[in-house]
Amino acid sequence: MPRTVVALGGNALTRPGGDHGWKEAVERMRATAGPLAQVAKDGHELVVTHGNGPQVGAALRQNEIAEREVPPRPLAVLNAETEGQIGFLIQQELAPALHHAGVARGIFAMVSRIEVKARDAAFKRPSKPVGRYYSDSEARLYRKRSGWQMAYDGARGGWRRLVPSPRPVAWVEGSEVRRLFDHGFGRRVVLVAGGGGGVPVVRARDGGLTAVDAVIDKDLTSALIAEVIGAETLVIVTDVPAVAVGFQKSWERWLGAVTMEELAKFHRQGEFGEGSMAPKVEAALQFLRHGGRRVVITDIPSLRRGLRDDAGTRITRS
Amino acid sequence: MPRTVVALGGNALTRPGGDHGWKEAVERMRATAGPLAQVAKDGHELVVTHGNGPQVGAALRQNEIAEREVPPRPLAVLNAETEGQIGFLIQQELAPALHHAGVARGIFAMVSRIEVKARDAAFKRPSKPVGRYYSDSEARLYRKRSGWQMAYDGARGGWRRLVPSPRPVAWVEGSEVRRLFDHGFGRRVVLVAGGGGGVPVVRARDGGLTAVDAVIDKDLTSALIAEVIGAETLVIVTDVPAVAVGFQKSWERWLGAVTMEELAKFHRQGEFGEGSMAPKVEAALQFLRHGGRRVVITDIPSLRRGLRDDAGTRITRS
Numbered sequence: 001m002p003r004t005v006v007a008l009g010g011n012a013l014t015r016p017g018g019d020h021g022w023k024e025a026v027e028r029m030r031a032t033a034g035p036l037a038q039v040a041k042d043g044h045e046l047v048v049t050h051g052n053g054p055q056v057g058a059a060l061r062q063n064e065i066a067e068r069e070v071p072p073r074p075l076a077v078l079n080a081e082t083e084g085q086i087g088f089l090i091q092q093e094l095a096p097a098l099h100h101a102g103v104a105r106g107i108f109a110m111v112s113r114i115e116v117k118a119r120d121a122a123f124k125r126p127s128k129p130v131g132r133y134y135s136d137s138e139a140r141l142y143r144k145r146s147g148w149q150m151a152y153d154g155a156r157g158g159w160r161r162l163v164p165s166p167r168p169v170a171w172v173e174g175s176e177v178r179r180l181f182d183h184g185f186g187r188r189v190v191l192v193a194g195g196g197g198g199v200p201v202v203r204a205r206d207g208g209l210t211a212v213d214a215v216i217d218k219d220l221t222s223a224l225i226a227e228v229i230g231a232e233t234l235v236i237v238t239d240v241p242a243v244a245v246g247f248q249k250s251w252e253r254w255l256g257a258v259t260m261e262e263l264a265k266f267h268r269q270g271e272f273g274e275g276s277m278a279p280k281v282e283a284a285l286q287f288l289r290h291g292g293r294r295v296v297i298t299d300i301p302s303l304r305r306g307l308r309d310d311a312g313t314r315i316t317r318s
Numbered sequence: 319m320p321r322t323v324v325a326l327g328g329n330a331l332t333r334p335g336g337d338h339g340w341k342e343a344v345e346r347m348r349a350t351a352g353p354l355a356q357v358a359k360d361g362h363e364l365v366v367t368h369g370n371g372p373q374v375g376a377a378l379r380q381n382e383i384a385e386r387e388v389p390p391r392p393l394a395v396l397n398a399e400t401e402g403q404i405g406f407l408i409q410q411e412l413a414p415a416l417h418h419a420g421v422a423r424g425i426f427a428m429v430s431r432i433e434v435k436a437r438d439a440a441f442k443r444p445s446k447p448v449g450r451y452y453s454d455s456e457a458r459l460y461r462k463r464s465g466w467q468m469a470y471d472g473a474r475g476g477w478r479r480l481v482p483s484p485r486p487v488a489w490v491e492g493s494e495v496r497r498l499f500d501h502g503f504g505r506r507v508v509l510v511a512g513g514g515g516g517v518p519v520v521r522a523r524d525g526g527l528t529a530v531d532a533v534i535d536k537d538l539t540s541a542l543i544a545e546v547i548g549a550e551t552l553v554i555v556t557d558v559p560a561v562a563v564g565f566q567k568s569w570e571r572w573l574g575a576v577t578m579e580e581l582a583k584f585h586r587q588g589e590f591g592e593g594s595m596a597p598k599v600e601a602a603l604q605f606l607r608h609g610g611r612r613v614v615i616t617d618i619p620s621l622r623r624g625l626r627d628d629a630g631t632r633i634t635r636s
Binding site for chain 2: 019020021062065066069071080084085088089092096099107108110111113179180183185199201206207
């Protein structure tokens with residue numbers, strides 16, 4: 001069976017303008033579950049990864065509002081909590097879809113710890129906005145009281161907390177997961193792992209692992225996971241059916257089959273938006289450079305056809 | 319290797335009079351990790367289960383305080399979140415303890431869904447208090463607005479929400495976990511599962527599983543998990559070194575080796591406090607009646623000796 005990692009965006013679980021509550025997440029995941037189950041039916045061993053931006057934002061906000069009564073939990077711990085939350089959601093919604101598709105597989109959801117390097121330059125330059133927008137006076141308060149780095153977002157007229165976004169270098173549980181897949185686990189179980197990019201930990205001098213206040217890009221973690229389990233294909237699910245060059249310009253062109261060299265060239269030419277397509281392209285290139293065979297970037301409706309090389313952007317080594 | 323389930327109480331992660339925050343949980347778990355690692359070193363395959371009372375209480379409180387801004391998540395979802403949270407905590411603290419003990423095992427933490435019956439009488443008589451204490455007027459409000467059942471606690475002078483506590487009947491992921499253990503998984507990995515009694519789900523007519531607002535007793539779930547994976551021994555870790563009859567009376571006697579018949583007789587005589595030792599005794603009897611070989615009820619300092627039949631209360635079939 002081909003081994004495939006499908007990375008769902010955190011926004012796959014929310015609706016623009018929605019309240020980002022549980023009912024909305026259930027509805028959204030239900031729409032995603034059918035196409036995912038079809039991929040399993042087509043014979044792929046599946047690891048599902050997912051983002052958690054809106055969910056960890058909600059948890060941070062609850063932390064803040066309730067802080068006088070309930071001690072706030074660190075960001076890394078909230079990430080582990082969203083792995084439980086969204087892992088459970090995927091289990092609940094994917095199970096009936098698998099059943100309906102005639103696929104007899106269980107679904108496991110696990111906590112994934114992802115090692116990052118303490119010397120990663122990202123710790124000196126926090127760059128990833130998390131949580132809500134703050135007023136000028138709130139921003140001053142949090143800078144002073146909590147030492148937060150903050151950035152002003154002119155478009156939304158508010159300040160946001162920035163946290164470091166270091167590169168994932170190892171999946172703590174990865175070698176055992178690889179072993180399980182190499183012994184047939186993927187024929188019986190869909191695994192949900194690496195949620196929200198995984199819980200970031202750094203290796204301490206004594207060999208232990210310390211959790212850090214950071215957020216790992218979920219697509220880079222998905223690329224790492226795909227590499228570790230020996231997946232042939234990494235699918236990065238997004239809101240658009242494919243990657244475009246000249247996006248929303250007169251010379252816009254949607255990419256179908258491309259090589260990693262072509263894609264890297266477009267990327268160097270600045271074709272891909274920071275914070276939207278650029279990190280997905282970087283994750284794709286990382287996976288292919290580390291031995292992966294194929295990356296598909298597409299949306300949920302085109303997922304199955306993308307894996308059949310019939311839709312989406314398909315990136316290969318040559 | 320003997321296969322052993324160790325059930326940690328939710329209070330193993332909090333200190334009486336503490337703030338029940340993350341630092342406190344880390345400190346408490348650190349003290350528990352050493353003895354747990356010794357059990358692994360002694361050659362036991364280990365599944366660790368845990369309670370989540372204080373943690374889910376904190377999440378419910380955050381839900382309430384922030385409800386105007388952040389849509390509250392259902393109780394079952396919060397349970398899945400605490401499985402992520404406490405699973406991560408156990409991974410982080412147990413890993414260096416295993417390393418120090420010279421045990422080369424990984425640690426997996428998974429979301430466990432536990433099936434309960436929709437016709438369980440517990441759904442008609444909610445009995446398990448969750449969350450904080452409410453004033454008379456708050457209790458009236460929540461009864462009316464949310465349809466909560468509430469009970470007055472005279473000792474603490476407040477009302478608490480009651481939720482159903484149905485019996486666990488099946489572990490959704492259980493057969494696959496059993497298969498993994500039967501193929502050597504337990505020699506390589508300590509598994510954290512069944513946290514907070516597991517996420518309660520009922521089987522719908524279409525075969526799907528629906529999450530329900532309920533709390534499953536974590537000791538009964540631990541007994542079920544021990545049965546499903548074919549464990550020989552279930553250890554129920556509590557605050558006292560053993561089970562007593564005539565507890566705190568002049569004829570108090572601590573039980574060492576007892577048979578399930580003797581224990582069941584003491585239980586029928588009302589020796590064990592509801593909400594404290596009685597549910598542990600019931601879980602112990604359930605495991606033994608379903609084929610388990612031994613239950614040890616003891617505290618963390620006596621854990622290792624308990625497993626060597628040298629401390630704690632050891633209950634056997636005959």
